[in-house]
Amino acid sequence: MTESRNPRPAADDRDDFLSLDELQARQDAKLAALGRRLAHSPQWQAHFAAAGASPLDLKDRASLAALPLLEKSHLRNLYPYPLLTVPLEQVVRFCATSGTTGLPVLFGFTLKDWEHTLVRQLARIYRTVGVRPGDRVYQGYGYGLWVGGSSMDEALKAYGAVNFPVGPGRGELMVQWLKDHRHTVTTMSPLWLMTLIQQARKAGIDPRRDWALRLGIFGGQSVSATFRNEMEALMPEGFMAHNIYGTTEAGGPVLGISCPHSHGEDEMHLVNDDSVLTEVLEPQTLRPVAPGEVGEIVITTLDKEASPVLRWRTRDLVRRSAHPYRCACGRHAFARIGRIIGRSDDMLKVRGVLVYPSQIEDVIAGVEGLAKDAWQIYIDNERSGLDHMEVAIERVAGSACASDDLAREVRSRLKARLGLSCEVRCHEDGTLPRYEAKATRVLRRSKETLNPTP
Ligand SMILES: [Zn+2]
Known part of the structure; x- marks a missing residue:
């Protein structure tokens, strides 16, 4: 850990309850620093110049709105290492988007990105849902180039959880292991848990009685509240299915997570907004939407050293909460959004x-x-x-x-x-x-x- 004041990310919750003023001051300072950093990169200079701007125009949140958005086509044109911004030798690992069309796009992580920034971001996700050090975690996200599984491994280790890095699949084994090892937390696709529940019942195992899962952190797929409620009813008493949201471009599954209070309304907090700034913009006019309205999530990474993004269009559509800054959990600076309701391409x-x-x-x-x-x-x-x-x-x-x-x-x-x-x-x-x-x-x-x- 590079930061000595934060030896145990599980316990360090001092920033989870920032005021909105503190958060915005932090965002402004980090945006100015990002502009100065991008000014050293020829690729970024060219990207800004194409819009008649310079990285040094980035001074704060107000100046951000006038700067160019980043699209997939920009990244594809800069193959193989788009907007890397650090020497390749400083990259400790690459992750890639799924690449359903064309070649996958690679995003680099420096040692600090991977072992410090990402770990701190995911620790905040874990604290928000109530993961505890010592929790037995059935890690079901995939590995390889996908950021899901490997990022969880790194962060769970730092957090002090007991990780079972199973990855996807192995259903027959897992319905038994969930009973024998008493896993308390799982990270996976919600559709997979539903499959496991059905498999367990066929094997004579009743998840409600025989499993010990208390929390699910469900990503990769957004499901309806009805589906989630049905799933929770089949699980042990008190089991809570939390939606997590993130993207490779953001640096991992770090953008959104529901808290025990927002869970009932199917809403997530943008819980790392001091580290990955999120705008919610109307997809055609690209103006910020009002609370309660639907817009596209656009992100700017504030801390990432390798492969930072500025105003990246995720194409994910979300409804801003009607009351984004009021939650009983006390995370008043970290606005609430609904679950991901689709892609702007699919609208x-x-x-x-x-x-x-x-x-x-x-x-x-x-x-x-x-x-x-x-x-x-x-x-x-x-x-x-x-x-x-x-x-x-x-x-x-x-x-x-x-x-x-x-x-x-x-x-x-x-x-x-x-x-x-x-x-x-x-x-x-x-x-x-x-x-x-x-x-x-x-x-x-x-x-x-x-x-x-x-
Ligand atoms: Zn909350």
Whole structure:
């Protein structure tokens, strides 16, 4: 640990309860320092110059708003080490985005980034949900180039937790181990826990009675509150499923986490806003949205030495809380946001009505007899210019309801929720695509073939 005053990140909560004034003063000072740092980088100089600006124009939060945003195309053009800003020899490891299209984009970490900044950021996440040193953690995020698993390993070690770095999969083993090792905390995709619950029951294990899990830190996939409530009801008494949010560009899963008070309202705190500054901007006008409104998350890393980002467009859409700075937990400086409701790329305008895939997910999650993890939106572009939307759902095997009834029910709920009539087709169990990481819920088909094209 490079900072001697912080030998045990588990205990050091002095900054968790900053006032908003203190937080903003810290952000202003760090932004000015970032501008001075980026001024030494030819790549960053060129990026600013293309927008008629200079890194030295970055002085505080007010000046940030006029500076250029950063998009995926910028990074791709700077292959193989975009905006690295430190000599390659100072990088101790790389992480990469999933790269569903094209080559993965590499983000470097210096020793300080990895062992100090990231560890401190994740310790704050752990404190917010109530992880304790000595907790037995079933670490289920993936490894390799993905930042999820390896970042958790590093931070859990520093925090004093007992880590079981299992990674994804190994369901048969884990339903038994959760009983035998009495894991108290888990980090994984929420869809995977649901799979484990079902597997456990088949193996004669009742998670509610036989497991000891108290906390889940669920990322990689945003699920509806209904899905979460259902999952919690199948788990040991008092089990809380917390949503975590982060990105590789931000330096890890460090941006958002729910606290025990915001959990009920399905909201997270931007709990590291003094280290990764978050703007929530209207995707077209790029103006900040008001509390209660939906916008895109745009991030600026304030502490990261290697591969910092300035105003990176995550494309993730979120609703700002109606009361962002009031939470009973006392984290008044760290604004609250809702769960991630979709991608700005996925935002649909169907016959003039704005539709977010998450609204459709909410409807599907509320109907008994449907697979919660398998559904799809197909958009057909018709010549008239009006989009035609079809929602594909899946009936779980053994459901008491007929496919036609399920389709009719979803159609009428969608009509009530969106004010939009759309076609709903119900398929049999196992027909629709499953996604291991981020799901692609919206598929566009051309009129000629009507074949789904991702
Ligand atoms: Zn709170």
